[in-house]
Amino acid sequence: MNLIILEAGDFVEPGRVQLRGRRLQHIREVHRVAAGDTLRVGLLDGEIGNGRVIAHSEDGIELAVTLDRTAPAPLPLTLILALPRPKMLKRTIQHVTALGVKKLYLVNAYRVEKSYWQTPWLEAHRLREQCLLGLEQAVDTAMPIIELRKRFKPFVEDELPAIAAGSQRLVAHPVTETPCPVDIDRSTTLAVGPEGGFIPYEVEKLQQQGFEAVHLGPRILRVETAIPVLLSRLFPGR
Structure with missing residues (x-):
C-alpha cells in the first residue's frame, strides 16, 4: 500500500x-x-x-x-476489454487501474464463456475493492468508471460510436500487418479481446466503426500481459 x-x-x-x-x-x-x-x-x-x-x-x-x-493525470484512453476469466479479472482490474485507465468497458465476446458473467467478482463492491488496490499501488486517487456490457453487437453498433467519438480507434489483433503505434498524442479507444483474441466477425464489426487492427509482434500474449505492453507503447512515461 x-x-x-x-x-x-x-x-x-x-x-x-x-x-x-x-x-x-x-x-x-x-x-x-x-x-x-x-x-x-x-x-x-x-x-x-x-x-x-x-x-x-x-x-x-x-x-x-x-x-x-494533485493526483497523476489519467491516461487519455477508453479501454474496451472482453471479460477475462474470473481468476484473471481481479489482477486485470488492479493493473489497468494502476496504469491510469479511468474508463473501462467489460464486454462479451464469442470466446468469453457464459459462466464468466456469473462470477461474484463482477459485483460493484468487489470491483471497487480491486480498483482501490490499484490506486493504492500507483499513488492515485481517481476511481475508474467500469461498465458491463453482455451483448457485443448492440454495444458496438449502438453505443461505441459515441464512446469513441473524436478518438483514435484501435483493436489489438494478432493477425494483422499493422504494428501498434508508439507514443500517440491524442485520446484513444482501445479494444482488447479475450484469450485467443476476437473472432474475425468481431474484428470486422469494430473495423466498421473505424477501429484499426494492430499487433504487438509474433508472440501471443495473455491479456494480463498484453494490456501493460499496449499501454506502455501507446503512452510511454505517462
Whole structure:
C-alpha cells in the first residue's frame, strides 16, 4: 500500500481522520507507525498529501491530514476489454487501474464463456475493492468508471460510436500487418479481446466503426500481459 486512500466518511473534523479495518491493519503491521510519524495519504477522487499520526490504539488510528498535491493525470484512453476469466479479472482490474485507465468497458465476446458473467467478482463492491488496490499501488486517487456490457453487437453498433467519438480507434489483433503505434498524442479507444483474441466477425464489426487492427509482434500474449505492453507503447512515461 503505497498510498492510504481516505474517504469522506473517515473525517471526524476538517483535517482529521480516524481509520479502522484493513487500512489500520496495514498501517500497524507494515508501516509500524508511532505517534508523530507521517504517512502518504490521498482523498478518493481528490488531492494527495500527508497524514501525521496523532493517536494510535488497538481500535483505530487518528491522522492530522494535509492535502496539497494533485493526483497523476489519467491516461487519455477508453479501454474496451472482453471479460477475462474470473481468476484473471481481479489482477486485470488492479493493473489497468494502476496504469491510469479511468474508463473501462467489460464486454462479451464469442470466446468469453457464459459462466464468466456469473462470477461474484463482477459485483460493484468487489470491483471497487480491486480498483482501490490499484490506486493504492500507483499513488492515485481517481476511481475508474467500469461498465458491463453482455451483448457485443448492440454495444458496438449502438453505443461505441459515441464512446469513441473524436478518438483514435484501435483493436489489438494478432493477425494483422499493422504494428501498434508508439507514443500517440491524442485520446484513444482501445479494444482488447479475450484469450485467443476476437473472432474475425468481431474484428470486422469494430473495423466498421473505424477501429484499426494492430499487433504487438509474433508472440501471443495473455491479456494480463498484453494490456501493460499496449499501454506502455501507446503512452510511454505517462
